[in-house]
Amino acid sequence: MKYLLHHLVAQSAMRDADRVAVVDGERSISYGDLEMSTNRLAHLLHDLGVRAEDRVGIYLDKSVEAIVGIYGVMKAGAAYVPLDPSAPASRLGYIAADCGITTLVTAMDKATAWAELAAAGVRLRHGARE
Numbered sequence: 315m316k317y318l319l320h321h322l323v324a325q326s327a328m329r330d331a332d333r334v335a336v337v338d339g340e341r342s343i344s345y346g347d348l349e350m351s352t353n354r355l356a357h358l359l360h361d362l363g364v365r366a367e368d369r370v371g372i373y374l375d376k377s378v379e380a381i382v383g384i385y386g387v388m389k390a391g392a393a394y395v396p397l398d399p400s401a402p403a404s405r406l407g408y409i410a411a412d413c414g415i416t417t418l419v420t421a422m423d424k425a426t427a428w429a430e431l432a433a434a435g436v437r438l439r440h441g442a443r444e
Contacts, residue, residue, distance in 0.1 A: 332345075332346060342378070348382065348385070351386070352382055352389055355389075362417060368417065369414050370415065370417045371413075371420075372396050373419065373424055399424060403427075415438070
């Protein structure tokens with residue numbers, strides 16, 4: 315039987331909900347909380363119109379939130395495109411346009427930086443904030 319990565323995480327959540335799934339410095343998240351957060355994001359993305367084969371940008375620093383973003387996008391059936399917040403706006407704009415990103419998962423503190431890309435011509439349908 316073929317399993318996708320997010321299916322294996324869901325199985326771990328059912329089996330060991332309280333066990334630590336991701337550690338980010340002093341922060342961590344359990345499998346159960348990871349499963350709930352990724353389901354919430356996947357539903358939000360679906361509500362925003364994200365469908366299979368859509369490309370969703372993940373514009374977050376390496377963190378628990380980035381992992382939630384990646385798995386949430388996978389659960390929504392879309393492909394995630396990692397965007398490095400330390401990269402120049404011109405590079406990110408090129409990647410976003412080349413990949414056809416129309417939806418972005420980001421954090422509130424990153425939303426203002428993304429405005430530079432919008433000014434450079436990147437057109438997003440939606441932005442989901444973690």
